[in-house]
Amino acid sequence: MRGAQELSRTGTRNSAARLDNNTSRLYNHIVMFTDPLNATFAALADPTRRAILARLASGEASVTELAEPFDMSQPAISKHLKVLESAGLISRGQEAQRRPRRLEPEPLAEATLWLEQYRQLWEANYQRLDALLEEMKVAKKKKQRKGRSR
Amino acid sequence: MKNRLEVTTPTDREIVMKRSFDAPRQLVFEAYTTPALLQRWLLGPPGWSMVVCEVDLRVGGAYRYVWRHDSDGKQMGMGGVYSEIQAPERIVSTEKFDDPWYRGEAVGTIVLTEERGRTTLIQTVRYESREVRDGVAKSGMEGGVATSYDRLEEMLSSKGAVTS
Numbered sequence: 001m002r003g004a005q006e007l008s009r010t011g012t013r014n015s016a017a018r019l020d021n022n023t024s025r026l027y028n029h030i031v032m033f034t035d036p037l038n039a040t041f042a043a044l045a046d047p048t049r050r051a052i053l054a055r056l057a058s059g060e061a062s063v064t065e066l067a068e069p070f071d072m073s074q075p076a077i078s079k080h081l082k083v084l085e086s087a088g089l090i091s092r093g094q095e096a097q098r099r100p101r102r103l104e105p106e107p108l109a110e111a112t113l114w115l116e117q118y119r120q121l122w123e124a125n126y127q128r129l130d131a132l133l134e135e136m137k138v139a140k141k142k143k144q145r146k147g148r149s150r
Numbered sequence: 151m152k153n154r155l156e157v158t159t160p161t162d163r164e165i166v167m168k169r170s171f172d173a174p175r176q177l178v179f180e181a182y183t184t185p186a187l188l189q190r191w192l193l194g195p196p197g198w199s200m201v202v203c204e205v206d207l208r209v210g211g212a213y214r215y216v217w218r219h220d221s222d223g224k225q226m227g228m229g230g231v232y233s234e235i236q237a238p239e240r241i242v243s244t245e246k247f248d249d250p251w252y253r254g255e256a257v258g259t260i261v262l263t264e265e266r267g268r269t270t271l272i273q274t275v276r277y278e279s280r281e282v283r284d285g286v287a288k289s290g291m292e293g294g295v296a297t298s299y300d301r302l303e304e305m306l307s308s309k310g311a312v313t314s
Contacts, residue, residue, distance in 0.1 A: 118165065119157040121194060126155055126169050128191035132181055133173040140177070 043087035048072070049080050053089060053103065054116040060093055060102035162280035167273045175262040175269040179238035182260060183207050188215070197221060209235055213243065230255070238262060245275065254278040 043049055052066055067077040081101060084090045093100045156168040171178055181187045185203040193200060194217060202216035214229035227248040234242035245256040259274045277283035 115157050115159065119155055119167075122157070122167055122169075123155045124195075125191055125193060126153075126171075128193065129178075129181055130153070130171065132187060132190050133171055133177055136177045136181065136187075137173055 043083050043089055046080065046083075049084055050116045051120075052077075052080060052084065054120060056090060056101060056103040057117060060100040062100045066101065159283075161276075163278070163283050164274055164276045165283060167271075169271050169273075171269045171271065172267075173269055174267055175264040176238045178262055178269045178271065179241075182241065183237075193217065198226070201225075202227070207232065207235060209233060230258070233257075254282070256282075 044053075048070060051069070055061060055066060055069075063074060063077060063081065066081070067074050070077065081090065084101075085092070089104055090101045091104050093102055153170045153172070158166050158168075160166055181191065183205055185205050188205070189200040189203050192215070197220050198217040199220060200215060201218045202214060204212075204214045206212050209232055212229060212231050214227070216225055216227040218225045228245060229248075230244035230246055232241065232243045234240060239262050241258075241260045243258050245258045246254075254277075256278070257276045259272075259276075261272045261274075263270050263272075275283075
Protein backbone atom coordinates (compact mmCIF):
# COMPACT_ATOMS: atom_id res chain seq x y z
CA MET A 1 0.00 0.00 0.00
CA ARG A 2 1.43 3.33 -1.07
CA GLY A 3 0.91 5.04 2.25
CA ALA A 4 2.69 2.24 4.10
CA GLN A 5 5.62 2.38 1.64
CA GLU A 6 6.00 6.13 2.15
CA LEU A 7 6.01 5.66 5.87
CA SER A 8 8.63 2.91 5.61
CA ARG A 9 10.86 5.07 3.45
CA THR A 10 10.77 8.17 5.54
CA GLY A 11 10.45 6.53 8.92
CA THR A 12 11.57 3.32 10.46
CA ARG A 13 13.10 0.59 8.34
CA ASN A 14 10.92 -2.34 9.30
CA SER A 15 11.65 -5.82 8.15
CA ALA A 16 8.81 -7.43 6.23
CA ALA A 17 7.89 -9.60 9.22
CA ARG A 18 7.76 -6.67 11.60
CA LEU A 19 5.80 -4.61 9.07
CA ASP A 20 3.09 -7.29 9.10
CA ASN A 21 2.90 -7.24 12.86
CA ASN A 22 2.82 -3.45 12.94
CA THR A 23 0.44 -3.13 10.02
CA SER A 24 -2.54 -2.40 12.17
CA ARG A 25 -0.63 0.37 13.97
CA LEU A 26 0.53 1.79 10.63
CA TYR A 27 -3.02 1.80 9.32
CA ASN A 28 -4.02 3.72 12.40
CA HIS A 29 -1.24 6.23 11.80
CA ILE A 30 -2.28 6.58 8.16
CA VAL A 31 -5.79 7.42 9.29
CA MET A 32 -4.31 9.97 11.64
CA PHE A 33 -2.21 11.64 8.95
CA THR A 34 -4.96 11.85 6.35
CA ASP A 35 -7.58 13.28 8.68
CA PRO A 36 -5.95 13.44 12.03
CA LEU A 37 -7.74 16.07 14.00
CA ASN A 38 -11.18 15.18 12.75
CA ALA A 39 -10.81 11.50 13.56
CA THR A 40 -9.49 12.07 17.05
CA PHE A 41 -11.88 14.85 17.96
CA ALA A 42 -14.89 13.03 16.54
CA ALA A 43 -13.90 10.00 18.59
CA LEU A 44 -13.51 12.08 21.74
CA ALA A 45 -16.70 14.08 21.24
CA ASP A 46 -18.86 11.31 22.62
CA PRO A 47 -19.05 10.89 26.44
CA THR A 48 -19.41 7.12 26.26
CA ARG A 49 -16.24 6.87 24.19
CA ARG A 50 -14.38 9.15 26.59
CA ALA A 51 -15.49 6.95 29.47
CA ILE A 52 -14.30 3.85 27.59
CA LEU A 53 -10.90 5.48 27.07
CA ALA A 54 -10.69 6.43 30.73
CA ARG A 55 -11.41 2.82 31.70
CA LEU A 56 -8.76 1.50 29.30
CA ALA A 57 -6.19 3.84 30.79
CA SER A 58 -6.34 1.58 33.85
CA GLY A 59 -5.59 -1.51 31.79
CA GLU A 60 -6.89 -3.51 28.87
CA ALA A 61 -10.41 -4.91 28.94
CA SER A 62 -12.71 -7.16 26.95
CA VAL A 63 -15.85 -5.91 25.20
CA THR A 64 -17.99 -7.45 27.95
CA GLU A 65 -16.02 -5.67 30.66
CA LEU A 66 -16.24 -2.38 28.78
CA ALA A 67 -20.00 -2.70 28.22
CA GLU A 68 -20.72 -3.35 31.88
CA PRO A 69 -20.99 0.21 33.28
CA PHE A 70 -23.23 1.41 30.46
CA ASP A 71 -26.88 0.69 29.94
CA MET A 72 -26.04 -0.35 26.41
CA SER A 73 -26.03 -3.49 24.32
CA GLN A 74 -22.77 -5.09 23.27
CA PRO A 75 -23.35 -4.27 19.58
CA ALA A 76 -23.81 -0.62 20.58
CA ILE A 77 -20.55 -0.68 22.54
CA SER A 78 -18.84 -2.41 19.62
CA LYS A 79 -19.85 0.48 17.37
CA HIS A 80 -18.12 2.87 19.73
CA LEU A 81 -15.05 0.63 19.81
CA LYS A 82 -14.88 0.66 16.01
CA VAL A 83 -14.85 4.46 16.00
CA LEU A 84 -12.05 4.47 18.58
CA GLU A 85 -10.09 1.87 16.61
CA SER A 86 -10.45 3.80 13.36
CA ALA A 87 -9.11 6.88 15.08
CA GLY A 88 -6.12 4.89 16.32
CA LEU A 89 -7.00 5.46 19.92
CA ILE A 90 -7.34 1.80 20.87
CA SER A 91 -6.09 -1.47 19.47
CA ARG A 92 -6.89 -5.13 19.92
CA GLY A 93 -4.76 -7.57 21.81
CA GLN A 94 -3.76 -10.89 20.33
CA GLU A 95 -5.44 -13.27 22.78
CA ALA A 96 -7.44 -15.58 20.52
CA GLN A 97 -10.64 -15.76 22.53
CA ARG A 98 -10.93 -12.44 24.27
CA ARG A 99 -9.32 -9.88 21.93
CA PRO A 100 -9.10 -7.36 24.74
CA ARG A 101 -8.90 -3.74 23.74
CA ARG A 102 -6.01 -1.63 24.90
CA LEU A 103 -5.35 2.05 24.89
CA GLU A 104 -3.00 3.53 22.25
CA PRO A 105 -1.82 6.59 24.10
CA GLU A 106 0.00 8.57 21.41
CA PRO A 107 -2.87 10.23 19.61
CA LEU A 108 -4.78 11.20 22.69
CA ALA A 109 -5.28 14.74 23.78
CA GLU A 110 -4.11 14.57 27.36
CA ALA A 111 -6.43 17.19 28.77
CA THR A 112 -9.62 15.37 27.83
CA LEU A 113 -8.63 11.98 29.14
CA TRP A 114 -7.14 12.81 32.50
CA LEU A 115 -9.96 15.20 33.26
CA GLU A 116 -12.39 12.36 32.63
CA GLN A 117 -10.44 10.08 34.99
CA TYR A 118 -10.24 12.79 37.62
CA ARG A 119 -13.97 13.39 37.27
CA GLN A 120 -14.76 9.68 37.70
CA LEU A 121 -12.61 9.50 40.83
CA TRP A 122 -14.34 12.45 42.45
CA GLU A 123 -17.80 11.44 41.25
CA ALA A 124 -17.37 8.23 43.25
CA ASN A 125 -16.47 10.31 46.33
CA TYR A 126 -19.45 12.61 45.83
CA GLN A 127 -21.87 9.73 45.40
CA ARG A 128 -20.78 8.47 48.80
CA LEU A 129 -21.26 11.99 50.12
CA ASP A 130 -24.81 12.02 48.65
CA ALA A 131 -25.65 8.88 50.64
CA LEU A 132 -24.08 10.27 53.80
CA LEU A 133 -26.02 13.54 53.46
CA GLU A 134 -29.28 11.58 53.20
CA GLU A 135 -28.43 9.85 56.48
CA MET A 136 -27.56 13.17 58.08
CA LYS A 137 -30.87 14.71 56.98
CA VAL A 138 -32.81 11.81 58.50
CA ALA A 139 -30.83 12.05 61.73
CA LYS A 140 -31.42 15.79 61.86
CA LYS A 141 -35.21 15.34 61.43
CA LYS A 142 -35.32 12.73 64.18
CA LYS A 143 -33.43 15.04 66.49
CA GLN A 144 -35.80 17.93 65.74
CA ARG A 145 -38.88 15.75 66.44
CA LYS A 146 -37.40 14.62 69.74
CA GLY A 147 -36.79 18.21 70.69
CA ARG A 148 -40.42 19.23 69.94
CA SER A 149 -42.03 16.34 71.82
CA ARG A 150 -40.31 17.18 75.12
CA MET B 151 -28.25 14.30 35.37
CA LYS B 152 -29.25 16.90 37.93
CA ASN B 153 -26.27 16.54 40.22
CA ARG B 154 -23.59 15.72 37.67
CA LEU B 155 -20.05 16.66 38.58
CA GLU B 156 -18.33 19.20 36.34
CA VAL B 157 -14.55 19.33 36.23
CA THR B 158 -12.88 22.17 34.38
CA THR B 159 -9.50 23.81 34.01
CA PRO B 160 -10.19 27.54 33.72
CA THR B 161 -6.51 28.42 34.10
CA ASP B 162 -3.42 26.35 33.46
CA ARG B 163 -2.73 25.80 37.18
CA GLU B 164 -6.18 24.98 38.50
CA ILE B 165 -8.69 22.19 38.62
CA VAL B 166 -12.21 23.35 39.45
CA MET B 167 -15.01 21.00 40.42
CA LYS B 168 -18.67 22.01 40.61
CA ARG B 169 -21.32 19.76 42.10
CA SER B 170 -24.76 20.16 43.64
CA PHE B 171 -26.14 18.32 46.66
CA ASP B 172 -29.71 17.78 47.93
CA ALA B 173 -28.89 19.07 51.39
CA PRO B 174 -28.45 22.36 53.24
CA ARG B 175 -24.92 23.69 53.18
CA GLN B 176 -24.56 23.37 56.95
CA LEU B 177 -24.65 19.59 56.49
CA VAL B 178 -22.22 19.67 53.54
CA PHE B 179 -19.86 21.83 55.58
CA GLU B 180 -20.06 19.35 58.46
CA ALA B 181 -19.39 16.42 56.13
CA TYR B 182 -16.29 18.24 54.88
CA THR B 183 -14.91 19.10 58.32
CA THR B 184 -15.88 16.27 60.72
CA PRO B 185 -13.38 13.38 60.82
CA ALA B 186 -15.99 10.65 61.44
CA LEU B 187 -17.95 11.89 58.43
CA LEU B 188 -14.97 12.51 56.11
CA GLN B 189 -13.88 8.92 56.57
CA ARG B 190 -17.19 7.80 55.11
CA TRP B 191 -16.82 9.46 51.73
CA LEU B 192 -13.42 10.99 50.97
CA LEU B 193 -11.84 7.77 49.75
CA GLY B 194 -10.65 7.89 46.15
CA PRO B 195 -10.38 4.78 43.95
CA PRO B 196 -11.94 1.52 45.21
CA GLY B 197 -9.97 -0.41 47.80
CA TRP B 198 -8.72 2.57 49.80
CA SER B 199 -9.96 3.40 53.29
CA MET B 200 -9.09 6.40 55.42
CA VAL B 201 -7.14 5.28 58.48
CA VAL B 202 -6.09 8.67 59.80
CA CYS B 203 -8.36 11.70 59.79
CA GLU B 204 -7.44 14.67 61.94
CA VAL B 205 -9.01 18.11 61.66
CA ASP B 206 -8.09 21.15 63.73
CA LEU B 207 -10.67 23.49 62.28
CA ARG B 208 -9.29 26.95 62.91
CA VAL B 209 -7.15 29.44 61.03
CA GLY B 210 -3.61 28.16 61.40
CA GLY B 211 -4.88 24.71 62.42
CA ALA B 212 -3.75 21.62 60.56
CA TYR B 213 -5.54 18.67 58.99
CA ARG B 214 -4.14 15.27 58.11
CA TYR B 215 -5.56 12.41 56.03
CA VAL B 216 -3.99 9.01 55.50
CA TRP B 217 -5.49 6.34 53.26
CA ARG B 218 -4.49 2.70 53.19
CA HIS B 219 -5.11 0.22 50.43
CA ASP B 220 -7.04 -2.85 51.67
CA SER B 221 -5.08 -5.37 49.62
CA ASP B 222 -1.41 -4.47 50.10
CA GLY B 223 -1.47 -2.02 53.02
CA LYS B 224 0.16 0.67 50.92
CA GLN B 225 -0.41 4.10 52.45
CA MET B 226 -0.96 7.53 51.03
CA GLY B 227 -0.98 10.58 53.28
CA MET B 228 -1.64 14.26 52.84
CA GLY B 229 -2.20 17.32 54.98
CA GLY B 230 -2.16 21.04 55.22
CA VAL B 231 -3.06 24.14 57.17
CA TYR B 232 -6.28 26.16 57.15
CA SER B 233 -5.85 29.78 56.15
CA GLU B 234 -9.55 30.79 55.96
CA ILE B 235 -12.63 29.33 57.61
CA GLN B 236 -16.08 30.88 57.26
CA ALA B 237 -18.68 28.34 58.31
CA PRO B 238 -20.76 27.20 56.49
CA GLU B 239 -19.63 28.86 53.26
CA ARG B 240 -15.87 28.86 52.73
CA ILE B 241 -12.70 26.96 53.58
CA VAL B 242 -9.22 27.69 52.24
CA SER B 243 -6.26 25.44 53.05
CA THR B 244 -2.93 24.28 51.75
CA GLU B 245 -2.52 20.73 50.45
CA LYS B 246 0.58 18.62 50.32
CA PHE B 247 1.02 14.88 49.84
CA ASP B 248 3.59 12.97 51.89
CA ASP B 249 5.04 11.32 48.81
CA PRO B 250 6.26 14.40 46.99
CA TRP B 251 4.41 13.84 43.72
CA TYR B 252 4.69 17.48 43.10
CA ARG B 253 6.75 20.50 44.01
CA GLY B 254 5.49 22.88 46.61
CA GLU B 255 2.05 23.14 48.04
CA ALA B 256 -1.29 23.42 46.39
CA VAL B 257 -4.07 25.66 47.67
CA GLY B 258 -7.57 24.23 48.03
CA THR B 259 -10.69 26.37 48.24
CA ILE B 260 -14.22 25.20 48.98
CA VAL B 261 -17.17 27.53 48.45
CA LEU B 262 -20.71 26.48 49.37
CA THR B 263 -23.84 28.34 48.30
CA GLU B 264 -27.38 27.30 49.17
CA GLU B 265 -30.68 27.84 47.40
CA ARG B 266 -33.99 26.30 48.46
CA GLY B 267 -32.34 23.61 50.55
CA ARG B 268 -29.87 22.59 47.83
CA THR B 269 -26.17 23.30 48.02
CA THR B 270 -23.78 24.05 45.21
CA LEU B 271 -20.13 23.29 45.86
CA ILE B 272 -17.26 24.83 43.97
CA GLN B 273 -13.98 23.15 44.88
CA THR B 274 -10.78 24.56 43.44
CA VAL B 275 -7.24 23.27 43.71
CA ARG B 276 -4.50 25.57 42.50
CA TYR B 277 -1.05 24.13 41.85
CA GLU B 278 2.25 25.91 41.47
CA SER B 279 2.40 25.38 37.72
CA ARG B 280 0.69 23.68 34.80
CA GLU B 281 3.21 20.82 34.78
CA VAL B 282 2.56 20.14 38.43
CA ARG B 283 -1.19 20.22 37.97
CA ASP B 284 -1.13 17.88 34.98
CA GLY B 285 1.26 15.53 36.73
CA VAL B 286 -0.87 15.38 39.85
CA ALA B 287 -4.04 14.70 37.96
CA LYS B 288 -2.44 11.70 36.30
CA SER B 289 -0.48 10.29 39.23
CA GLY B 290 -2.25 7.93 41.58
CA MET B 291 -4.25 6.49 38.75
CA GLU B 292 -3.39 3.05 37.51
CA GLY B 293 -1.97 3.25 34.05
CA GLY B 294 -2.50 6.80 33.00
CA VAL B 295 -1.79 8.50 29.77
CA ALA B 296 1.81 9.28 28.93
CA THR B 297 1.29 11.76 26.20
CA SER B 298 0.87 15.48 25.91
CA TYR B 299 -0.77 18.05 23.68
CA ASP B 300 2.71 19.09 22.55
CA ARG B 301 3.54 15.60 21.43
CA LEU B 302 0.24 15.27 19.60
CA GLU B 303 0.87 18.51 17.74
CA GLU B 304 4.41 17.45 16.98
CA MET B 305 3.25 14.13 15.59
CA LEU B 306 0.55 15.68 13.48
CA SER B 307 2.76 18.40 12.03
CA SER B 308 5.73 16.22 11.08
CA LYS B 309 4.14 14.75 7.98
CA GLY B 310 5.36 11.37 6.88
CA ALA B 311 7.30 10.67 10.04
CA VAL B 312 6.46 7.50 11.87
CA THR B 313 6.30 7.82 15.61
CA SER B 314 6.88 4.76 17.73
